[in-house]
Amino acid sequence: MRLQNEFYYLCALRGATTSENNSVESITSAVDELLVELVSRNNLIPDQIISVTFSVTKDLDACFPASIARRREGWGEIALLDCQQMFVKDDLTKCIRLLAYVSISNEQKPQHPYLGKAKNLRPDR
Numbered sequence: 001m002r003l004q005n006e007f008y009y010l011c012a013l014r015g016a017t018t019s020e021n022n023s024v025e026s027i028t029s030a031v032d033e034l035l036v037e038l039v040s041r042n043n044l045i046p047d048q049i050i051s052v053t054f055s056v057t058k059d060l061d062a063c064f065p066a067s068i069a070r071r072r073e074g075w076g077e078i079a080l081l082d083c084q085q086m087f088v089k090d091d092l093t094k095c096i097r098l099l100a101y102v103s104i105s106n107e108q109k110p111q112h113p114y115l116g117k118a119k120n121l122r123p124d125r
Contacts, residue, residue, distance in 0.1 A: 008103045016097040016118035024063045031068040041111035046074030050101040055085040
């Protein structure tokens with residue numbers, strides 16, 4: 001990691017978004033937007049990202065979010081994992097969630113991006 005004269009700590013960042021439909025194009029667009037927001041809101045570089053676990057609702061099976069993330073520049077060494085979200089009746093559909101472990105500055109306040117219809121999951125954010 002590139003750590004210069006600052007104190008960093010391990011932080012878990014959450015985030016979520018929704019896909020318009022179950023297609024490679026729609027899921028790719030949603031995942032790309034979510035990752036752009038995660039990185040920009042937290043001022044991250046790939047060396048600070050330790051791992052990202054993606055979970056998707058059972059109605060999204062056209063592609064793996066981790067394969068989309070893996071295409072990003074500098075993300076080749078980041079541990080990425082996909083899994084299916086637990087099914088809960090009346091839960092948000094076509095939802096992509098993430099849990100990212102990152103190293104951030106002690107002075108930084110973590111920002112958790114909730115986009116699309118997933119904004120309703122965490123109105124406090």
